[in-house]
Amino acid sequence: MSTLEAVLATKSPRLRRTSIEGRPALELPWGEELTVPRWAPGSVVTCAITAPRLFAAVAPLTGPMTGPAMRVAAPVLRRVIQRLPEGPSESARQRTTTRVAATASAGARATSVSVDIRDVYGFTALALVEGALRISGAGAMTPAQAFDPAEFLDAMRGPLLSWTHP
Numbered sequence: 001m002s003t004l005e006a007v008l009a010t011k012s013p014r015l016r017r018t019s020i021e022g023r024p025a026l027e028l029p030w031g032e033e034l035t036v037p038r039w040a041p042g043s044v045v046t047c048a049i050t051a052p053r054l055f056a057a058v059a060p061l062t063g064p065m066t067g068p069a070m071r072v073a074a075p076v077l078r079r080v081i082q083r084l085p086e087g088p089s090e091s092a093r094q095r096t097t098t099r100v101a102a103t104a105s106a107g108a109r110a111t112s113v114s115v116d117i118r119d120v121y122g123f124t125a126l127a128l129v130e131g132a133l134r135i136s137g138a139g140a141m142t143p144a145q146a147f148d149p150a151e152f153l154d155a156m157r158g159p160l161l162s163w164t165h166p
Helices: 003-009 032-039 053-083 090-095 120-134 149-156
Strands: 016-020 023-028 044-050 097-106 109-118 161-164
Touching: 016 044, 016 053, 023 053, 023 097, 032 044, 090 120, 109 120, 120 149, 149 161
Parallel strands: none
Antiparallel strands: 016 023, 023 044, 044 097, 097 109, 109 161
């Protein structure tokens, strides 16, 4: 499913402006908000990703309008997307970095993790291969159920990924 189709499937995407270590960021509803409480009942998860300052400032303002506006614009957007290249150039990928931060809480307890990613496309390929090498179990599972998170992130630590768990 493309990002466009995911947004179209969401009635009212919820975006909130925040910051990660002083960098502008957006808190957004990722799957972890739904999947982590399945295996850690009572927990609450929030996720945020760094974003360009202008995008982080404007996106929450358009949040309630995003779903309806995207549905109206969807036919044109689908045609535009079909004409775009598959992804950014190799040099653009090498220059791009982002930080994803997640906080989970249950009652008075809370913990956070930050993951710095260089070249999201390269990282995605690395994560898929690492996951395929580690997969075990049966049936539908979330990544957090299938893999020990710290071991999984440690295995990918290197030029594409660094992470901290304060």
